[in-house]
Amino acid sequence: MNAQQLQELLEDVREGRTPVNAALASLRDLPFEDLGFAKVDHHRALRHGMPEVILGQGKQPEQAAAIAKALLAKSPNLLLTRATAEMAERVVALTPDAEHFPLSRVVRVWRDRTILGKGKIAAICAGTSDLPVLEEARLTAEVMGNEVETICDVGVAGIHRLLDQRGRLGEARVAIVCAGMEGALPSVVGGLVGCPVIAVPTSVGYGASFNGLAALLGMLNSCASNVTVVNIDNGFGAAYVASLINRL
Amino acid sequence: MNAQQLQELLEDVREGRTPVNAALASLRDLPFEDLGFAKVDHHRALRHGMPEVILGQGKQPEQAAAIAKALLAKSPNLLLTRATAEMAERVVALTPDAEHFPLSRVVRVWRDRTILGKGKIAAICAGTSDLPVLEEARLTAEVMGNEVETICDVGVAGIHRLLDQRGRLGEARVAIVCAGMEGALPSVVGGLVGCPVIAVPTSVGYGASFNGLAALLGMLNSCASNVTVVNIDNGFGAAYVASLINRL
Amino acid sequence: MNAQQLQELLEDVREGRTPVNAALASLRDLPFEDLGFAKVDHHRALRHGMPEVILGQGKQPEQAAAIAKALLAKSPNLLLTRATAEMAERVVALTPDAEHFPLSRVVRVWRDRTILGKGKIAAICAGTSDLPVLEEARLTAEVMGNEVETICDVGVAGIHRLLDQRGRLGEARVAIVCAGMEGALPSVVGGLVGCPVIAVPTSVGYGASFNGLAALLGMLNSCASNVTVVNIDNGFGAAYVASLINRL
Amino acid sequence: MNAQQLQELLEDVREGRTPVNAALASLRDLPFEDLGFAKVDHHRALRHGMPEVILGQGKQPEQAAAIAKALLAKSPNLLLTRATAEMAERVVALTPDAEHFPLSRVVRVWRDRTILGKGKIAAICAGTSDLPVLEEARLTAEVMGNEVETICDVGVAGIHRLLDQRGRLGEARVAIVCAGMEGALPSVVGGLVGCPVIAVPTSVGYGASFNGLAALLGMLNSCASNVTVVNIDNGFGAAYVASLINRL
Amino acid sequence: MNAQQLQELLEDVREGRTPVNAALASLRDLPFEDLGFAKVDHHRALRHGMPEVILGQGKQPEQAAAIAKALLAKSPNLLLTRATAEMAERVVALTPDAEHFPLSRVVRVWRDRTILGKGKIAAICAGTSDLPVLEEARLTAEVMGNEVETICDVGVAGIHRLLDQRGRLGEARVAIVCAGMEGALPSVVGGLVGCPVIAVPTSVGYGASFNGLAALLGMLNSCASNVTVVNIDNGFGAAYVASLINRL
Amino acid sequence: MNAQQLQELLEDVREGRTPVNAALASLRDLPFEDLGFAKVDHHRALRHGMPEVILGQGKQPEQAAAIAKALLAKSPNLLLTRATAEMAERVVALTPDAEHFPLSRVVRVWRDRTILGKGKIAAICAGTSDLPVLEEARLTAEVMGNEVETICDVGVAGIHRLLDQRGRLGEARVAIVCAGMEGALPSVVGGLVGCPVIAVPTSVGYGASFNGLAALLGMLNSCASNVTVVNIDNGFGAAYVASLINRL
Amino acid sequence: MNAQQLQELLEDVREGRTPVNAALASLRDLPFEDLGFAKVDHHRALRHGMPEVILGQGKQPEQAAAIAKALLAKSPNLLLTRATAEMAERVVALTPDAEHFPLSRVVRVWRDRTILGKGKIAAICAGTSDLPVLEEARLTAEVMGNEVETICDVGVAGIHRLLDQRGRLGEARVAIVCAGMEGALPSVVGGLVGCPVIAVPTSVGYGASFNGLAALLGMLNSCASNVTVVNIDNGFGAAYVASLINRL
């Protein structure tokens, strides 16, 4: 509610077009539903163009299911990430349209498949072990209304595998690049394409990878200027931002 | 050069339309100029839509000046970041159009002021001490052809200052948010706007800020889904990506 | 025992009002009971106005039960935090008044429900996943004699949810704010209220949250001046200090 | 502005007691003065009971002086922390009442010396090298209207020095404890007193003190339950919160 | 494919000796087999003189088995490292020649036992707990065609055990040294031999070993100039490089 | 073997008192027994006055048992630390004199109970949760021939509990102090006693204790000059050094 | 003051042998002199057998000089460590017996040269760059009444240099070992000698030495059981403990 809308509301009140109680309600009743342990935001789609997504991690299975139920009452699609097995079972039981992806721990209801993005999102990963993060990104981007092109196993130590994909890379409007270990792939991809690159460090690796820290630091220090970074293993976040960009 | 272009080139060679030497040249002569200590990339503008930018840090003043001279020979605009005083002096001496911004340590030549971005970029900072990073971002976004709206001193501990700017925030097509200390501003801005937010942790703070690490970690863990992150104090990088997005 | 009391004691000895043995005892017999593996402090209530609390972590179930038994012999209330399931079972078996809260791993005996605090303590958390820490704080503050107002799921990325609670926030004499991920909530709350804010970083998050380190650093660097911080997930400690403040 | 005040304002507008423009102003004109590079908050005293304080670090000397001038126009007292020598010189030049404390890098104007705190604040430090942080805390607490009792050089390796001060410790309503190196003093003080203890890790030490990190971690892990922690060297923040508590 | 080969190919096209389609294929068809989730690189042996090795970590058992099957179709030998029990079972089932080494979690097919190295590789470990890493190194070096001399339990705190092995050390053309805890062994060995030493920090230790970080840092700071380092527990990598060196 | 002994040996050889073969043997046959995977050092008692101790961690149960068997053949006493349950079972089966201490994961054979230390070793711990480390220290010190005085649950937040033990503290010739969390106890003990204090950080704590790192850093930065430090949870090492000191 | 002394004092009071005032004084007047900013402890020699030492770091020059003057009034010897040039100048001016050692930044007055240690202390360093720390240790050990044997430049990468010193090593009753970089020397020395070894990590090194962290971690993880560790560059602390041990 910006200044102009406020002025109009106040004028409506003065003119008696809007009663005080109604004005008060419209100023106070913020657009969420209170479940007690959670405040479900039904208007996020209005504000951000995206339905609310449930981060399963740290929630009790019954909490996640209750939030999912509340969201499904108002939205055709649903995305639940980092679901435990029990949580997934409960949410899948809510509707026959729900699908569980165990590799990425995602539960998705994808009834409204309208394409909202103006171009393709390229979703790229360095190695086979990065696939769970790539899948979370792909599932998110799809449910957000994007066409997604996935390119797998193109790590920088075999640069010819990546160069072989330059055609597909060049068609992307925005790229998501997932890599663990040294996390060098976004820099190389960033140099090959002219579009924004969203780098996702993955926790793939061992020893001095420190559960993705090495990849994260590498990506933050990328010498390619078109690279921004999200949290380790945050395929969802990368796809969310890529979707926003792809709608512009 | 993708597969189709390669096929065309090969067919040209077969048909004699392109001599072997010329084809060889077009395949081999990569678009950079070799200064010995540096390979200047004149075609970046073609590939990425942006002229090459000089990162002054770690370079000798005469190296930076030589690269700047080579770039100015082919490009109307120039951006040199993290310039030392001596380096700035040398580059400013190259052309009367060069301007030195000591706060952000930027030298800029901005002759071609064509607007290339489709909307406004909001450049926001939490406190007065973040201004050097904000300035680097603004100068970069401008030279890349964007209209920039700056909003200063709207740290989260005085949330009303930020809320007062909601109108201007709402007009942005992409937002750059610079903050040090706890780095919370991007999360709050991210919740207020629906556009992509590029978070820039700054090294502002002391003690347990660990030169920007606290802000960096905070931004990577943002609970707002539309936030991506660049390196500490990397106002340039944030503006570069924001420019790419704003052209889409 | 300060200098004046010491002088009085010595004068009592000189005058024969107190025999040497008794004086010796009152000087030596410090107010704890020695269980061998633990020294139970019955006089903490006298010194600090709070009964001793058992930190279950790292203790054997039978050790925790023995300490609980010793404390229950002299105190109507009991608080055991970070209890394992087996430990909780043993302590609950000591008295029918004991209650086990599995989410927060607390066992509590709350017979004496006298209100000792002069106002309300607001206990606030950013997301549903922070509820275990919030519950530990609430249970502690209650058993310490406080009226507690809980406010849940008001993370900074949906700032309107928090602003909607300004009325309740304004009534607090001291606030406890639990948040994981970027840990930004205490800064925003700190700006909205004039009372002391005790920030509790939680281990909620993944990747670069480093089990609460990101939130901890964020809170330590808060730009709101009325914020102090306790250890990660230390809901108990926050409530303990809040109780002390609320009695002033 | 809470819901009730909003209702009253709206009713005033409806009844014509308040014109739309005036209501708009009172809703929009947030209580700060915009200097361009900074938004000076004159109403903080109303909201938080404390005048705004200037953190000198990271600001240009002329920026700090401009903010100081704006604040002095409306407030009898002024506090500027972490002032560089040049900055201090500029601010001291604004008024003959300004005093510069080079050890703690504070500039203070202390015209209104009303006592607002209900009791004494004990400000304690472990060693001589912690004195700059202690001084920042003392100057802050004084200008905030508190009586401050300072106790120096009572590090835990000579526990008798501290025990000798138990009488003075016992008179405090809230204690600030500054310590570097292993940062153990707050735990010991916390056990000796029943009041809230605000621990300030200092950057005093060398080697594995890592500029105060060791002390910070020690304090966060204090086995005394009445201890909360602020950032390394943040004497100001500790005194600010202690002042809030002392007014309760 | 270097410039000369490119010229020859182009001339072949011009002269009609190579049709456009064939040239296109030889330029585009990079030497890997695409399994969808992985691109198997059969020509690595040509490029690097070593068959591709499967890093089991992070892969699904069926993925590892599929890659193994594809490799075994073209190569007599196979190396799978960091295999889970289930993964090992699946790969061992592919051929009776496969051998599973549970201590080091390696599966190996070693049919072609040609010696390719010109001398001996010494594989040394500091303590019994380092044996899994040493075994991974030995199995790798053997399948790469080297004669390996293993020397165990010669930690630096019993320097005479190591000195007793000087004869065998002196015969090595390259040495692999595995050590956990303080990781000092490579420095001592480096001083005793004149050949290159590849240091492998192991995660053996506890407390401040931080899972191998202490050993890693120690080795990176070795005062012996002939030491280079690989990742924690990376016996495979050390043996791979040692094999390359031993073929020179 | 120092220069003088070498000279004597050489003279014996020259004079024919020692045959070449015998001299060679005495120079080459270093005093260990080679089990292949381990070199058992029977002469450590000669060199260091202590029998070799088996660190169970990282060893296979059968390896530990084989080393134990070899040592028991030549030594009346045996100490195995960090034994897994299976490892303990195997070693206990070797002799009816073996005793298993599950809390500290120690297996001990203590037949020769000669007192070798000249005074008492005080073994002190801050809290009940530190008891496993204290027990490892006590068992070690006893088997090394020392009288051990244990003092438990004297954390610094209840300083009177510790001061109550000053008499017993004063009788120690060397003190071992185990503490987790903030690790402040060694500093306080160090100030109370004049003897060497060996500090053992324990991994007791949570959150920002980082598994003992906070305690470790605290102890390394102790303001008491008579404190040295061993690795986190290394009760054995502390007792080993305390034993060496107590024999002086 | 232990329980027995307390009983005697009380009996003296009862019998009138000690007046109340005198008893009060002896209980209250702890043995330090209060300089305001510092409490000088003259009785440390009584309690710990060592005069108080001034740590110059973080003190103002005039503070250090005032403390030195107070100590010199009661003690023949003086040790000031980490003195700045200005601080050293002021303290040297106090007495012609004062000597300044710029390499180690020590000022020493060494009038009473009584030997109190029962044997020799070996002070060993790995490289030339470790000499400042070694000197601090030597100067401390000497002023504490010890005969010190220094052994320099015996880093582990040239193990023969160290083995050549085995005779001198064997004569030590306690050893101090200073090393930077990988910090391996204490482990090797620990294996060669049977006496306690006090390891001093130095900040010598670059890159991944992280100012001594690598050496510190290495020493804490030493596989030699007779090694304890002090803070980085803490030559003083090592010598202090070595002196305590050498007096036993």
Next chain:
Amino acid sequence: MNAQQLQELLEDVREGRTPVNAALASLRDLPFEDLGFAKVDHHRALRHGMPEVILGQGKQPEQAAAIAKALLAKSPNLLLTRATAEMAERVVALTPDAEHFPLSRVVRVWRDRTILGKGKIAAICAGTSDLPVLEEARLTAEVMGNEVETICDVGVAGIHRLLDQRGRLGEARVAIVCAGMEGALPSVVGGLVGCPVIAVPTSVGYGASFNGLAALLGMLNSCASNVTVVNIDNGFGAAYVASLINRL
């Protein structure tokens, strides 16, 4: 001296061919010259095939000069790394053949220019700012008798610049790759060549590069198997090992 040589020496003594004194000398007189503060190792060339190199860092200028003088007395070549300006001046004054390279802080005497390496060493760096480390590597490799091919400014974000150098890369027998920021270059080079790659992380970068830590971690986690790593900025060490390899 191995067992066989020892036997021969002993037999010589028995037969009277070698007097006891002479044998003693040959056993004791280790091949170094003792300057007091340093033991200069003249026989390193015999043992390791390389003259001793002086690491200037942490040494006093006069110490470095004295060591240089001693080495020059026996060796035609000299290498001093990390020389301060004053140190360089003193060493350059020793001989007209000495050359100072201020960019890399190296002083070199290169009289004997015999080529000892069997092939070329490629020395590659990612950016202009890495040149100082590259120069240290080149100067070292040259003085060690190698032909060095340098390739500059081929960072991975402009992969075509690197691919353009594949011909020169392919000719190397061993490669040194210096890179700061994300440190990705060694992985890409490692995939392009079949020879050993020695990766040198440089401290080039800012913010989350943490002075080379990001590059170091990236290189340790390289997905290219032929990569080993040396310390940050350790161009000397990389060249030393490359020289050893190139002589094989």
